[in-house]
Amino acid sequence: SAVISQKPSRDICQRGTSLTIQCQVDSQVTMMFWYRQQPGQSLTLIATANQGSEATYESGFVIDKFPISRPNLTFSTLTVSNMSPEDSSIYLCSATTGENIQYFGAGTRLSVL
Amino acid sequence: QQPVQSPQAVILREGEDAVINCSSSKALYSVHWYRQKHGEAPVFLMILLKGGEQKGHEKISASFNEKKQQSSLYLTASQLSYSGTYFCGTETPSYGKLTFGQGTILTVHP
Numbered sequence: 001s002a003v004i005s006q007k008p009s010r011d012i013c014q015r016g017t018s019l020t021i022q023c024q025v026d027s028q029v030t031m032m033f034w035y036r037q038q039p040g041q042s043l044t045l046i047a048t049a050n051q052g053s054e055a056t057y058e059s060g061f062v063i064d065k066f067p068i069s070r071p072n073l074t075f076s077t078l079t080v081s082n083m084s085p086e087d088s089s090i091y092l093c094s095a096t097t098g099e100n101i102q103y104f105g106a107g108t109r110l111s112v113l
Numbered sequence: 114q115q116p117v118q119s120p121q122a123v124i125l126r127e128g129e130d131a132v133i134n135c136s137s138s139k140a141l142y143s144v145h146w147y148r149q150k151h152g153e154a155p156v157f158l159m160i161l162l163k164g165g166e167q168k169g170h171e172k173i174s175a176s177f178n179e180k181k182q183q184s185s186l187y188l189t190a191s192q193l194s195y196s197g198t199y200f201c202g203t204e205t206p207s208y209g210k211l212t213f214g215q216g217t218i219l220t221v222h223p
Contacts, residue, residue: 033209102157105154
């Protein structure tokens with residue numbers, strides 16, 4: 001299994017600012033992902049974080065808005081840039097083990113005023 | 114395309130059984146099941162792979178019909194701790210990426 005730590009756990013930000021969310025895994029994993037989840041709704045994949053190269057973004061998400069880094073096998077960051085109230089959501093990091101099981105962090109609750 | 118889960122919600126008494134279904138329009142490599150409680154991370158329950166292999170909790174069972182691209186999660190003798198939202202995540206041959214269903218809210222009452 002894998003234990004995933006995310007920080008911050010929650011934040012309240014002003015419109016137009018940026019927030020960087022960190023994700024740390026306690027063991028080596030094959031893949032890391034970032035999701036967005038509106039309260040009471042499903043999980044939507046933002047991007048796959050690739051080690052040492054540019055992330056792979058899903059339709060509707062762009063690098064300028066959600067830059068992602070993954071400098072090593074166990075750490076990744078997601079930045080939410082130039083925030084607006086529509087970016088208020090829960091952002092979750094996940095990682096896949098060698099058994100193809102995906103584990104999730106507890107998420108970052110973001111509110112944009 | 115997002116898989117479709119049914120039912121959207123189910124209410125049980127302790128000890129009752131429930132089945133949650135997940136259906137996809139795409140050919141699947143695997144189906145993953147998670148339970149999420151309010152304000153917490155989704156917790157892995159079960160993975161079902163094409164070809165019949167399964168990995169997961171001993172007390173939870175599930176099935177995967179590869180021809181119909183459907184999976185079902187069977188919750189028997191439900192406990193209060195089973196309450197939460199259940200999500201299926203489907204994996205196409207694009208390895209590793211999961212697309213999640215809309216969720217099924219399960220409530221277990223004493």
